[in-house]
Amino acid sequence: MKISIIILFVLVLSASVLFYFKPNNRSIIECVDYSLSYDYLAEENLKPYYDFPLRHRSHSKPVSEEKLKQSIEQPFKSGGFLKNTIIKSLNIGFLLDSLDKIKLKVTNISNIDRGDYVQKDFLFEDKNVGSFPVTLLIPKGNKDIYPAVLGLPGHGTAVTDFIDNYCAADLAKAGFVVAIPVLRAMMDFEVDYKVSKHLLLKGFTLMGIRVYESLLVVKYLNYLDFVDSSRIGIISHSGGSAVANLLVHIKEGFKSLVRDHQSSYMNNYQDIHCETIPNLHIFHPIINSTEMFTVPVLDVSYNFEGEKERIIDFLSENI
Numbered sequence: 001m002k003i004s005i006i007i008l009f010v011l012v013l014s015a016s017v018l019f020y021f022k023p024n025n026r027s028i029i030e031c032v033d034y035s036l037s038y039d040y041l042a043e044e045n046l047k048p049y050y051d052f053p054l055r056h057r058s059h060s061k062p063v064s065e066e067k068l069k070q071s072i073e074q075p076f077k078s079g080g081f082l083k084n085t086i087i088k089s090l091n092i093g094f095l096l097d098s099l100d101k102i103k104l105k106v107t108n109i110s111n112i113d114r115g116d117y118v119q120k121d122f123l124f125e126d127k128n129v130g131s132f133p134v135t136l137l138i139p140k141g142n143k144d145i146y147p148a149v150l151g152l153p154g155h156g157t158a159v160t161d162f163i164d165n166y167c168a169a170d171l172a173k174a175g176f177v178v179a180i181p182v183l184r185a186m187m188d189f190e191v192d193y194k195v196s197k198h199l200l201l202k203g204f205t206l207m208g209i210r211v212y213e214s215l216l217v218v219k220y221l222n223y224l225d226f227v228d229s230s231r232i233g234i235i236s237h238s239g240g241s242a243v244a245n246l247l248v249h250i251k252e253g254f255k256s257l258v259r260d261h262q263s264s265y266m267n268n269y270q271d272i273h274c275e276t277i278p279n280l281h282i283f284h285p286i287i288n289s290t291e292m293f294t295v296p297v298l299d300v301s302y303n304f305e306g307e308k309e310r311i312i313d314f315l316s317e318n319i
Contacts (some may be wrong), residue, residue: 030151067161082286086246090208095128096215096250102126104216106134116140117172119163123269125179126216129209134217135159137172138226145319147231147255148221150214151180154238154261158186166237166304167311174312176319177227178235181217183210185274186239192273207265210243216252233295233319235311237304241276245287248295256318258298258311262288281314 030318039045053060087093097145105125112119120136139146149171153162159180163169168178185206196206222229233256236244248257266281280287290297298314300307 001103003030005187014172022144044212055186071287077219082283083249083291085279085283086249086287089277090205090211091203092208092212095208095212098128099212099219102128104219106220109133110233114169114172117169117281124213124216124220126213129213129216132184132213133159134220135163135180135182137163137168137178139175140174143175145226145228146175146177147233148177148179148227149315149319150217150221150232150234151178152214152234152236152240152243153180153183153186154236154240155189155192157237157240158187167308170308171235171315174316176315177221177224179217179221181213183213183240183243189273193271196276197272199278207243207246207277210274211246211250214243214247218220218251229253231319233257233315234259235315237261238302239274249287252294255297256315257293258300258314260300260302260304275291287299 087096107123107125108120109123110119110121112121114137117140118138120138122134122136123131124134125131149168151162151166151168153159153166155287157166159182162180168180171178176267185195192206199206199209218232221227221232230253232252232254234244234247235258238261242263242265244257244259245263248254262284264275264281264284265275265287266284286292290299296309296314296318300311304311
């Protein structure tokens with residue numbers, strides 16, 4: 001019994017010692033030398049700062065003075081920060097990496113002579129997103145090559161409506177090839193909600209897929225020998241503008257953007273749809289800001305009311 005009490009006393013005493021006394025830290029070396037002094041203004045004491053990059057050159061990431069200037073004055077443009085943030089939030093990096101190499105099957109399913117232009121309807125087939133329709137309006141003229149416009153309709157806007165009421169036909173008559181993809185689930189908000197929520201729960205976004213589908217259309221425009229791939233712009237309505245605002249940050253080379261909507265990229269939980277991208281909500285003022293775009297942007301009234309001439313003039317001047 002006495003032995004047990006002694007053992008218990010030793011254990012309690014050991015615990016008390018460990019509790020009240022810190023263990024010796026051998027990475028700390030304590031010294032005393034009252035003869036030393038330090039002149040913090042002396043030039044030689046700054047030398048370690050200048051030598052720091054050399055001592056740690058394996059971690060060094062040099063930049064040019066111009067790049068440094070840009071990163072300070074335009075922090076969200078430099079280094080692709082905004083672009084990378086959008087791609088990561090949409091979770092489409094793996095799709096973009098394979099965009100140039102992936103096979104795209106394009107089937108012409110109808111040709112209609114519209115007088116001043118020809119309307120060709122296609123079915124695009126891609127292994128990542130399946131099949132979706134695309135309409136191409138091709139001007140009639142003596143030119144061998146034309147500028148092009150990617151047309152992105154909004155929710156509830158059929159392709160025929162976009163052609164007749166959102167300047168697509170007018171642009172074709174003015175000498176632009178116009179490509180209009182059908183953004184699936186756009187015609188029914190309930191369907192949009194179901195698809196969007198399903199994808200969000202799996203870590204994806206419907207908006208990300210729409211961005212990718214738009215890039216497939218641009219890929220086809222670049223392939224066509226009668227399209228000047230250096231002169232492609234975007235005209236967008238409502239939900240299509242929400243796609244376009246992201247598209248221009250992700251893809252370089254667009255010449256201009258016409259839009260009638262700026263999205264916050266987040267709605268309440270009861271109103272989930274394709275524009276619900278929680279990780280982008282905090283950045284939406286920057287994403288929507290014309291100062292952050294590298295292309296001219298024309299903001300027009302919703303539904304393009306009374307804007308036809310201004311839109312055609314803008315695109316003619318900037319593409």
